[in-house]
Amino acid sequence: MKKTIALLMTVIFSLSMFTSLFAQADELLIIANSGVSQTEIAGKDLGNMFLGKKNSWEGGQKVVPVTLDSGSTHDSFLKAFIKKSSSQFSTFWKQAVFTGQGIPPKSVSSEADVVKFVSENAGAVGYILASTPHDGVKVLTVK
Amino acid sequence: MRRRLGGMMALVFAFALSLNTVSAADDIVIHGLVSQGFLKTTDNNYLNESKDGSSEFNEYILNFQKNMDDKLRVGVQLISRDLGKEGNNNVKVDWGYGDYRVNDNFGVRLGRVKVPFGMYNQYRDIDMLRTPVLLPTSIYMEDYRTFLTAFNGGSLYGSIPLKKGSIDLEMVVGGADIDPDAGVVKEVVGNLNRKFEAGATAKLYGGLAANPLTAPLVPVVKAQGAKVAHVGDPERDTSSRICNSSKIVWNTPVEGLKIGGTHSDVDTQTHELMIFQPVIAKAPVNLTTFMPAFTTQVESNLRFKVDIGSFEYNINKFTFAGEYMAAHQTLSYTFTTTPEIASTTSGQVSMTSVGSYLQAVYRHNDRHEWALCRAELFSDKNNKISTESHKDTSASFRYNITGDWSVKLEYHWFDGTGQLQYEMNPQGVERKWNMVAFKTSYNF
Numbered sequence: 058m059k060k061t062i063a064l065l066m067t068v069i070f071s072l073s074m075f076t077s078l079f080a081q082a083d084e085l086l087i088i089a090n091s092g093v094s095q096t097e098i099a100g101k102d103l104g105n106m107f108l109g110k111k112n113s114w115e116g117g118q119k120v121v122p123v124t125l126d127s128g129s130t131h132d133s134f135l136k137a138f139i140k141k142s143s144s145q146f147s148t149f150w151k152q153a154v155f156t157g158q159g160i161p162p163k164s165v166s167s168e169a170d171v172v173k174f175v176s177e178n179a180g181a182v183g184y185i186l187a188s189t190p191h192d193g194v195k196v197l198t199v200k
Numbered sequence: 201m202r203r204r205l206g207g208m209m210a211l212v213f214a215f216a217l218s219l220n221t222v223s224a225a226d227d228i229v230i231h232g233l234v235s236q237g238f239l240k241t242t243d244n245n246y247l248n249e250s251k252d253g254s255s256e257f258n259e260y261i262l263n264f265q266k267n268m269d270d271k272l273r274v275g276v277q278l279i280s281r282d283l284g285k286e287g288n289n290n291v292k293v294d295w296g297y298g299d300y301r302v303n304d305n306f307g308v309r310l311g312r313v314k315v316p317f318g319m320y321n322q323y324r325d326i327d328m329l330r331t332p333v334l335l336p337t338s339i340y341m342e343d344y345r346t347f348l349t350a351f352n353g354g355s356l357y358g359s360i361p362l363k364k365g366s367i368d369l370e371m372v373v374g375g376a377d378i379d380p381d382a383g384v385v386k387e388v389v390g391n392l393n394r395k396f397e398a399g400a401t402a403k404l405y406g407g408l409a410a411n412p413l414t415a416p417l418v419p420v421v422k423a424q425g426a427k428v429a430h431v432g433d434p435e436r437d438t439s440s441r442i443c444n445s446s447k448i449v450w451n452t453p454v455e456g457l458k459i460g461g462t463h464s465d466v467d468t469q470t471h472e473l474m475i476f477q478p479v480i481a482k483a484p485v486n487l488t489t490f491m492p493a494f495t496t497q498v499e500s501n502l503r504f505k506v507d508i509g510s511f512e513y514n515i516n517k518f519t520f521a522g523e524y525m526a527a528h529q530t531l532s533y534t535f536t537t538t539p540e541i542a543s544t545t546s547g548q549v550s551m552t553s554v555g556s557y558l559q560a561v562y563r564h565n566d567r568h569e570w571a572l573c574r575a576e577l578f579s580d581k582n583n584k585i586s587t588e589s590h591k592d593t594s595a596s597f598r599y600n601i602t603g604d605w606s607v608k609l610e611y612h613w614f615d616g617t618g619q620l621q622y623e624m625n626p627q628g629v630e631r632k633w634n635m636v637a638f639k640t641s642y643n644f
Contacts, residue, residue, distance in 0.1 A: 110304065157265070160229050
């Protein structure tokens with residue numbers, strides 16, 4: 058009986074470790090152009106950058122956000138930092154566009170494209186899964 | 201010329217569609233919208249010749265924007281729309297301005313700027329931003345849109361972050377660009393003209409009766425329906441003084457809850473030149489022997505000050521919204537006739553209208569959306585009779601074929617005739633009537 062319990066505990070522990078590692082691998086990373094001087098950012102400020110409400114980094118550099126067209130990474134980011142669904146986010150920007158209140162962020166179809174855009178554009182900020190290769194960009198810590 | 205402009209717009213549209221939303225970081229960004237609807241009513245004509253069913257209900261929008269530098273953005277939106285006798289698909293600048301953002305909290309716009317009026321006026325023509333076909337008819341009256349679309353001037357706007365939540369502010373100042381053929385302009389002047397015609401007709405009979413030679417004719421011409429009426433089309437132009445409209449929205453600490461208010465002050469003038477003459481209504485017989493034709497100048501000033509309180513609460517798959525409006529209107533008018541038949545007549549009418557609605561929207565998933573709305577408008581809050589009131593209960597269904605293409609179906613149960621125009625319903629109106637509305641929209 059004790060052996061069975063110990064085995065069960067081991068299995069549960071292993072599973073939880075595996076899940077934790079998996080979650081770690083799928084963690085969202087906030088990446089910025091290497092020229093951005095900030096190393097950390099408040100979650101609210103990050104969300105406002107993608108809503109056109111915060112347009113400059115500390116120090117005055119222009120923020121250039123880039124989004125994914127769709128997908129689970131996009132949905133997770135919107136839910137975590139903007140508190141909107143993908144369709145609500147899309148509606149928000151359609152409203153801004155057609156009332157002349159703003160231009161939506163550039164959007165791309167893959168996380169590799171996010172990394173490419175962020176690495177090539179001064180002031181750019183985007184989001185990817187941690188498992189996506191992201192050489193040449195800076196990872197921001199979200200406060 | 202209008203056809204040429206329409207053709208040009210179609211070409212630009214096709215070009216823009218082929219580019220499918222140009223959007224590099226600081227290039228010109230192009231967006232657009234195509235929307236086509238259909239209205240069918242029982243008993244009364246509303247917005248267009250809806251009793252017979254009418255597809256004169258569409259919008260085509262093209263939008264260009266460009267970031268000039270870190271702080272300055274310029275943009276213009278062209279609109280071509282048709283709703284019964286209004287719009288007729290002429291191409292107009294919906295808005296167009298330079299937007300200079302001083303910092304993250306404040307900015308200024310100069311040019312033609314959309315007017316804040318209630319929560320939703322600034323995007324009333326953008327069909328895909330809402331579940332219903334029509335915005336609540338008690339606040340967003342199509343008849344009055346000509347006064348409230350955009351002001352030629354400028355605006356100050358800002359967002360003040362609070363410890364919890366934030367406050368958004370906007371104040372727009374400028375001249376209203378009023379269409380002299382807009383239904384409400386014709387309706388206001390038309391009502392004045394009908395009153396004037398009645399007065400002049402009484403004068404005609406008075407003149408006939410006062411003269412012993414023509415007195416015996418009075419019962420004869422009366423029996424034949426003689427009256428003073430305008431002949432031909434009037435010459436009309438409109439203008440406005442400096443108008444203003446301000447909006448404040450508190451994004452409360454309760455997630456999804458916004459509470460707002462707007463105040464608008466619109467001051468407009470209409471000048472109309474008409475020729476009146478006495479005629480026999482049954483057959484167009486000219487009676488100028490008894491009363492010469494005369495020219496009338498009508499100068500009218502319509503000023504309205506509108507206050508609206510609003511809330512919107514997004515929770516899970518629901519959106520609840522409601523607004524209350526108090527509109528204080530003053531109409532001053534002067535009739536001057538040449539030669540003088542009736543002495544110059546002038547007067548002033550003041551009235552307070554109140555409107556409100558409650559609306560619930562349910563977004564079942566990304567494809568299906570439902571809405572229910574109850575809207576009420578009393579043109580004169582002190583006289584809530586059916587001819588001056590408008591009660592509208594509606595149910596709407598929206599289906600999103602894709603993220604950018606939607607179809608909508610809506611049914612309205614109306615009670616009251618307060619929003620019906622005489623000009624569109626000269627044969628009289630029914631108090632209880634219904635409407636079905638359909639609309640499909642595509643945007644890119």
